[in-house]
Amino acid sequence: MPKIVQNQEDKKLLTKIINWSRAIRVGMGKERDYLVENLSMLVAGGMTVLSAIDAITVDMRSRSMKKILIMLRDDIEGGSPLWKAFEKSRIFRDHTISLIRLGEETGKLSENLKLVASQEEKDRIFRSKIKSAMMYPVFVLSVTVIVGVTIAWFILPRLATVFAQLRVELPILTRWLISIGEFLGQYGQIAVPIFFLMLALIVFFTFYFSKTKFIGQSILFTIPGIKKLFQEVELARFGYLLGTLLQAGVPVTQALDSLYNATLFPRYKKFYAHMRESVREGNSFQKSFASYKKSSTLIPMTVERLIVTSEQSGNLSETLLKISATFEEKTENTTKNIMVILEPILLVIVWLGVVAVALAVILPIYSLIGGLNSEPSEQVQQDVPSEDFTPTSVPATTEPISISVSEDFVREDSLLTLEVLSTGLGYLNVRDTHSTTGSIVGRVFPGDIYEYGDKKDGWYEIILGDTERGWVFGNYVKIIEI
DSSP, X not given: OOOSOSSHHHHHHHHHXXXXXXXXXXXTHHHHHHHHHHHHHHHHTTOOHHHHHHHHHHHOOOHHHHHHXXXXXXXXXXXXXXXXXXXXXXXXXXXXXXXXXXXHHHTOHHHHHHHHHHHHHHHHHHHHHHHHHHHHHHHHHHHHHHHHHHHHHHTHHHHHHHHHHHOOOOOXXXXXXXXXXXXXXXXXXXXXXXXXXXXXXXXHHHHTSTTTHHHHHHHHTTSHHHHXXXXXXXXXXXHHHHHHHHHTTOOHXXXXXXXXXXXXXXHHHHHHHHHHHHHHTTOOHHHHHHTSTTHHHHSOHHHHHHHHHHHHHTOHHHHHHHHHHHHHXXXXXXXXXXXXXXXXXXXXXXXXHHHHHHHHHHHHHXXXXXXXXXXXXXXXXXXXXXXXXXXXXXXXXXXOOOOOSOGGGSOTTOOEEEEEOOOXXXXXXXXXXXXXXXXXXXXXXXTOEEEEEEEETTEEEEEOSSSOEEEEEGGGEEEEEO
């Protein structure tokens, strides 16, 4: 049989494996379960622990797991008990080590190994229920973010160019959209990777980093359906783990300590730590519950009373296992209900995003088309409307001003004049202010020449007569020196 250390490289590899115990638990979950189940059956069949480990090592595919099993065999062959070897390998949690140790001391190793396998399976089920409840919303929101960023990066810059050429008064939603599009058009290659990096860091530190994940859990506990699921999963784990350990003969304080290490939620860790210290001081479950102010928010009052009653009657472990079975069934229904509730909520969120983009695109087009059919005094549009607009739509109350080249309109002391250029429509709007928001006071026509008055913001003031003045857009006039 090979030894644990063949050379220095194996020794370094094994050190890394032991130090990264959390990664081992996550990445070797199936092989760990396989180890416990087969070890239980082989030991129950009369095989020695060393022979059982040798047989299991042959079937293991993972190189890391094989080295751990070799280490286990090496320690056991050197006189170390099984629980001590498992504790050194760090592939099992404290409550699992307690059951194995108790099984060795009482001669019930195979039975306790079965309990360990059952516990590992239950724990995996509890974790999978939480993951399955969160997987759908996370997937939908992730796709929504990716599609939104893609649209903003590749489509909005082109829309910004189109809307900038319309010269219409844009809605605020469209202006925001154009600003985002222009920004991403210039800095998208830098901004988008930074955005996803920051998003990943926020998610990691909010939900996964051990020292700050309580923030994410606090957020999730404020969502009614998610809070209910977390509570039911924790109560199912609480009942099964505590009931199993007590039934196997593990002391209450040690069982509560194992429960403290097994839970995923910091608020429950704090509660279990209080229970452990209170029971260690000699208090009952009833006094321990009563001395914790928020115990009823973590464990329902009916469950507390049931535990207190069963403690007094001497069948606490059986009652805890029944509580676990009850809440395990409830988690099934709650998980299904969450999926049913979250689906329309997520659809509404996606719908709001689509509607926002659609309105930002449609509103300026609607404003443009609506302005073509309104009266000149009410128009707030570009100086050159679309080609289907004809002068006949101008009411008789506001007649176009057509002024030909004449000495009546050019003073003798004038040095600059403006000639109206072709607009493609045959006329140019004259407004009362130097802005597209100004009212249209008339029209002038290509070839007409008017005296220059002033210039502001790309607009030119023309003198129509002795007292009449107006503003025209500078792209459609030419300055002529006289």
